[in-house]
Amino acid sequence: MKSIILYSSNTGNTKKIAEVIHTTIPNSVLVNIKDNNEVNLEDYDFIVVGGWIDRATLDTTSLTLVKNIKNKKIGYFFTLGASPDSEHAKNCVDNID
Ligand SMILES: Cc1cc2nc3c(=O)[nH]c(=O)nc-3n(C[C@H](O)[C@H](O)[C@H](O)COP(=O)(O)O)c2cc1C
Structure with a gap:
């Protein structure tokens, strides 16, 4: 299976996580x-999109990409300022899905 991890990062947090995920998915x-x-995203079976939270949702570039990928196995992750256990983080997931 061919996999690609695409990330958006301004200050480096999301890039760091993307690099770790990259090491865990062979090839x-x-x-x-x-x-x-x-x-060419058509070349990949599994697409991971990593973004950062901007006003309680995924940054626009990442969100647009996530919404436009069809008929593929897709995963996403994000980094944010709030605690991952917070209500805010859960709301972010709801806003993306
Ligand atoms: C314009 C802007 C809006 C943000 N909005 C939120 C937010 O709504 N909730 C939150 O928890 N963090 C928010 N953050 C924090 C970022 O999501 C967080 O610092 C993230 O890890 C940045 O990722 P990066 O280092 O890959 O750029 C915001 C940051 C910026 C610059």
Whole structure:
């Protein structure tokens, strides 16, 4: 199975997590979402999108990508300022789904 991890990161938090995920998925490719146009997502069976939380939802670039991927196995993750256990974090998930 071919896997790709695309991430969006301004201050480096999401990039760090993406790099760790990259090491856990064999033969995966790691790409900064800004370079998304250089890859053909059709070539991948599993697409992971990593973004950062902007006003309680996924940053616009990542959210647009997540919403536009059809007929693929997809996963997403995000980093945020709030605690991952917080109501706010749960609301972020609800806002993305
Ligand atoms: C404009 C802006 C809006 C943000 N909104 C939220 C928010 O609603 N909730 C939250 O928990 N963190 C929020 N954050 C914090 C970021 O999601 C957090 O610092 C994230 O880890 C940044 O990722 P990066 O280092 O990959 O850029 C916001 C940060 C910025 C710059």
